[in-house]
Amino acid sequence: MNIAIFGMGYVGAVSAACLARDGHHVIGVDVDPGKLDLLRKGHSPIVEEGIQELTADVVTKGRLQVTDDVGEAIRQTALSFVCVGTPSQPNGSQDLGAIEHVASQIGEALAGMDSYHVVVIRSTVRPGTVIDRVLPLLEQHSGKTLGEGFGLAFQPEFLREGTSIRDYDNPPFTVVGGDSQRTLDCVKPVFEHLPCEFVGTDIGTAEMLKYACNAFHAVKIVFANEIGRLSQSMGVDSLEVMRLVTQDKQLNISPAYLRPGFAFGGSCLPKDLRALLYMAKEQDADLPMLGGVIPSNQQQVQHALDYILASGKRRVGMVGLSFKSGTDDLRESPLVTLAEQLIGKGIDLQIHDPNVQLSRLIGANRRYIEEKLPHIGRLLVDDCSTLIQDAELVVLGLSDAHLVEQVVTHAGEDQTVLDLVGIPGRDRLRCGYRGVCW
Ligand SMILES: NC(=O)c1ccc[n+]([C@@H]2O[C@H](COP(=O)([O-])OP(=O)(O)OC[C@H]3O[C@@H](n4cnc5c(N)ncnc54)[C@H](O)[C@@H]3O)[C@@H](O)[C@H]2O)c1
Known part of the structure; x- marks a missing residue:
């Protein structure tokens, strides 16, 4: 397939190299001329295990090319992945400037095209962004309507820096939120070979999923560390405690207790949580996350x-x-x-x-x-x-x-x-x- 990738940072550079390796013809687009120069010479702009060799290989074989010309990239491809940055603003909100800029440019490029093109947003964006911010720009600049000239999807990226090629090849699942079955059918073949389930869903669910996953990871780390600080203060080996916590695949590391519903109660959870927080108070161990559970x-x-x-x-x-x-x-x-x-x-x-x-x-x-x-x-x-x-x-x-x-x-x-x-x-x-x- 001919695929365009916008943003050749960590996500874009890894995706581009892996897609080219998998047999696709990839055109990478970035606003940073330094990154484009490096890629033209077969060097990856990021440091990641295996990425330099892979990039050199796919550039030499002509399967990965780069440009700063959005029109050229769109005209030659049927599928775009948008991987530009969405950094935090000082108040914590997302800076969507790069996404909106790319959406406008893709829209302009689509205006002159007869063929159908699917745009997949891979940058992490708050729910509603794809439909409320990206879609109007695509429609306004292309003069086309969703489903007629183009399809639109959001696909959360789960790779972690440091192990990104391995993560690309072994994701927990592939989740694509699409505007239609046609869009999902267009994206699916690109990821079908991966050893995981392909899940088609709606765009808002896919957008929120990325935040839910990252928040869950953060909560797990803080939970382990709070148990660690309390255990340490009481002379207990927290590494062994948490090792055993994770051994329980029925109630602990499982879907149990992870379905939204009503408040918890009963004779154990509130009582034991209160006792744990009292222990922490006695030990001068500050546990803000666990302290926030009852409120x-x-x-x-x-x-x-x-x-x-x-x-x-x-x-x-x-x-x-x-x-x-x-x-x-x-x-x-x-x-x-x-x-x-x-x-x-x-x-x-x-x-x-x-x-x-x-x-x-x-x-x-x-x-x-x-x-x-x-x-x-x-x-x-x-x-x-x-x-x-x-x-x-x-x-x-x-x-x-x-x-x-x-x-x-x-x-x-x-x-x-x-x-x-x-x-x-x-x-x-x-x-x-x-x-x-x-
Ligand atoms: N880094 C990760 O491990 C990771 C994992 C999952 C999701 N994400 C998400 O993916 C997105 C990209 O993350 P990243 O770490 O790759 O960012 P990055 O900052 O490394 O790369 C972003 C790239 O986009 C380019 N860019 C900016 N404006 C552009 C434009 N108008 N046209 C073309 N290119 C443009 C920048 O020059 C840069 O090369 C973010 O939303 C991030 O939250 C990142």
């Missing part, structure tokens, strides 16, 4: 509460009260906190939880409700369907299939469900829908 968890409850209050709906039916499905344990349940806040705001609340029915509760849990939560106990109802039918707003706090079915069956068009659990098959709902954070 962030409370914010998730507040977020749901804010939505309910702003909705103006006064008759609320809450499905679920315990801290998770399959238990009657109410200790530190965030649904109890939410219920208490709603009562405090004068909301007309009813609650149904199949595991928390006073008629069925026994022993400690019954005593707990009667002594600690009598105000909640009074609102419990046994009949879920009536609760749903009576409510203007249904808060779904448990994901049990039979409870979801009750909402699907009984919530009508003039009602809304606030989904705290991410129910599947939302298209079956007749009522209005709001996800707690999606």
Whole structure:
């Protein structure tokens, strides 16, 4: 394939050399004449293991050429990857100047072309940039509309400096957010040979994915270091602790606990986190990230509460009260906190939880409700369907299939469900829908 690459920095130079090695004909474009000169002579402008040899090889074979002429690069190719820088501005926002400049230039070049061209943004950009900033410039300067003269995609780049050629050849996955299937079909063959899954998605998801991945990496590093500082202060070997933490592939290094939903609660996580933070205080170990976990968890409850209050709906039916499905344990349940806040705001609340029915509760849990939560106990109802039918707003706090079915069956068009659990098959709902954070 004939491919143009805009920006011959770390991402662009590695992509260009690897694509040329894989048999494509690549034209690299940059505004820096020094980089173009180096590349013309077969030298890579970046330092990376193996990149000098690879660049020399593909330049000698004529498979990688460079130019500062955007029109020439676009006219000779069917696919462009935009890898220009998106540096931080002093206030932390992104400088999109280079992206916008390139988008305008590509648009101008597309104006004179009959063939279809796909533009893939690979620079890291905030969600919305490709559709709200890049697309208007492409359309305005080309006089064409998306899907007719050109396609548009965003493909996050996962390579790491220092191991970039190896990372290029072994990515965790290839994710492309495209405007259409036609665009995805055009990009797919370029990456199909890689030993990973090719995932086609929408552009906004692909844009956010890059930030989510980098934030996750940063959080993991800080987590390990905070556990490290606390362990060190207590004479514990943090390297061994974290080695064992990562051995658990069921709950720790796994998709567990990584699905957006409602706040955590129950008898263990809040209690043990508080104890860990108290230990840190005793040891004079400052752990700002772990210290921020409980406030962030409370914010998730507040977020749901804010939505309910702003909705103006006064008759609320809450499905679920315990801290998770399959238990009657109410200790530190965030649904109890939410219920208490709603009562405090004068909301007309009813609650149904199949595991928390006073008629069925026994022993400690019954005593707990009667002594600690009598105000909640009074609102419990046994009949879920009536609760749903009576409510203007249904808060779904448990994901049990039979409870979801009750909402699907009984919530009508003039009602809304606030989904705290991410129910599947939302298209079956007749009522209005709001996800707690999606
Ligand atoms: N470096 C990484 O490891 C890495 C990894 C993943 C994603 N990213 C993202 O990829 C993007 C590029 O990163 P990088 O490290 O390669 O940046 P870089 O600064 O090394 O390279 C950017 C290149 O773009 C060129 N450029 C600027 N304006 C241009 C224009 N109008 N036309 C053509 N070229 C132009 C610059 O001269 C420079 O050579 C950034 O958004 C970055 O966040 C980087």
